[in-house]
Amino acid sequence: MIAGGPNSVSTGIEADAQALATTVRLGGADRYAASRAINGHFLSSASQVYLATGEKFSDALSGSALAPLTDAPLFTVPGTCIPAETLAAITQLGATKVTLLGGTATLSAAVENLTACSSD
Numbered sequence: 001m002i003a004g005g006p007n008s009v010s011t012g013i014e015a016d017a018q019a020l021a022t023t024v025r026l027g028g029a030d031r032y033a034a035s036r037a038i039n040g041h042f043l044s045s046a047s048q049v050y051l052a053t054g055e056k057f058s059d060a061l062s063g064s065a066l067a068p069l070t071d072a073p074l075f076t077v078p079g080t081c082i083p084a085e086t087l088a089a090i091t092q093l094g095a096t097k098v099t100l101l102g103g104t105a106t107l108s109a110a111v112e113n114l115t116a117c118s119s120d
Contacts, residue, residue, distance in 0.1 A: 039073035052101040053079040059102040081117035
């Protein structure tokens, strides 16, 4: 498994991995789409989800160790809103609890209120 698009993990590394074993890339157009692809590949339902900013790595890094302990996905978000596709994925999972990883400096009140990013 390769987690991330070609900007995160090169196509050269993907080719090397493919030469060794069947390889699946879980990525997307950006880090938010990649988090949805990764979560969608491994989980079909979850009562809880975690959100962390995709702009800095520290909260998501610690969340990546925490989330599997509770069989919960970790979604990255911009920090100022939640992509509509991520909100849809959370709903599709059936989650009833959302835990924010990070303070108000990294996740705004709009994230806390589950506000979708505008499509402007």
